[in-house]
Amino acid sequence: MQKSHTCEPTIEEGWKICQDCGIYLPASKNQCFRENNPTCIKISHQSLLKNYRENSDYNRGFNPSATYLKYRKILIDWICEVGESLHLSLLTIQTAASLYDSLLSTKEFSKPLLQPIGLIALLVAAKSEEGDENVPRFHQLVRFTQNSVATLKRLELELLTTLKWQIVVVTPLHFIYFYTSHGVVFINDAIGASRVNERTASYVRKYAEFFADLALQEHEFIQFSAENIACACIAGARKVVGIFNIWPAELEEMTGKKLENTCFGKLWKNYQESFVADGNSKVKQSKENKENVRKNV
Incomplete structure (x- = not known):
């Protein structure tokens, strides 16, 4: 939800956080629309992000020659x-x-x-x-x-x-929910001649979930970290809803990542091949192929 933040910010390892609501305050002072996330734990934002990064073993033990x-x-x-x-x-x-x-x-x-x-x-x-x-x-x-x-x-x-009881897993969705709860849609973002609003933030979160599911289906994405995939999903979501600048300085500042260093290009290509090229016929063929494989598993 968009609001003004007049209180003095708390600085957490380079992040400026509103003392009142915990929203991320970028250096550009560009206000953002946030998604309330009931799964977020009420602890230091940077502590949570640090914990996520330390436990992000999305590609742990990946074996490209595994028969499965x-x-x-x-x-x-x-x-x-x-x-x-x-x-x-x-x-x-x-x-x-x-x-x-x-x-x-x-x-x-x-x-x-x-x-x-x-x-x-x-x-x-x-x-x-x-x-x-x-x-x-x-x-x-x-x-x-x-x-x-x-x-x-x-x-x-x-x-x-x-797995030696090491079952703590941080997925791309954990990072997506973390970042969307701080705001990944900004008031200066534009869609055509229109400005974004709170509904845009909701759409971005839903499309980011969609892209996370898309990445989950393809084993080629296991090689990337959960945060890398999450950033690509957020960029893809912003692109789908029509936001002109899909990775503004505010997001680079928030995540510490340049878009070209993520798997966005691979993810977007996969999206186009699966859902854009050939339209419904491609989706229908995909479902038929799944059914054929399912019978043989």
Whole structure:
């Protein structure tokens, strides 16, 4: 929400933060529209960002020769579908995908276990990101597999021990929510002859979530850090809503990153190839291909 900030700012490691509401105050004094984020913890903004960066192991243990990669796209799509049917949050689903990649890049499993491992990744992620009442139970998970509860419990222990219980995951969405809660749409941004407003900030956040999901589907993005992907997603979102300058000085100052040093070019190319070129026929063909692969996994 846009507002004036008349109080003296708090300076946190180079950031100017409004003492009243915690919004980011860029050096340009360009006011921004922020998205309220209920998942943000009320601690020092720079402490939270530092924690995110230290725990950002989005590409940890990535093995480009892992055999599961030939099935990864359809498996990740399936994990997302199951997560949605269990009413899990986007953060939980992305966390599960990261755990899934970490485990299968570290250890080989037979093809019949690839889907139940996805269920276990969702379970472990939910224990980290969801309230207790939203964590799925084993009797719910077995509906999605022919494996027994005993098998799922064994796989859960195998995931935890293989990853040495290092299951703290910071995904691109964590960074997206962090930055959008501080404001990534500025009052001087322009869309055609119009100015941006609070609704624009909401659209940017939703499109950034969309781009994060798009990056999740392609294994080529695992090589990039979570923050790198998040910055690319925010830039892509600003571009989709029509903001002229997709990466202004305020965002470079906030993130410490130049756009050309992110994976934005690769992400935007992937977006155009998936959703722009050939229109609906391309999307339809993609769905048909997924169904064919699904039957063989």
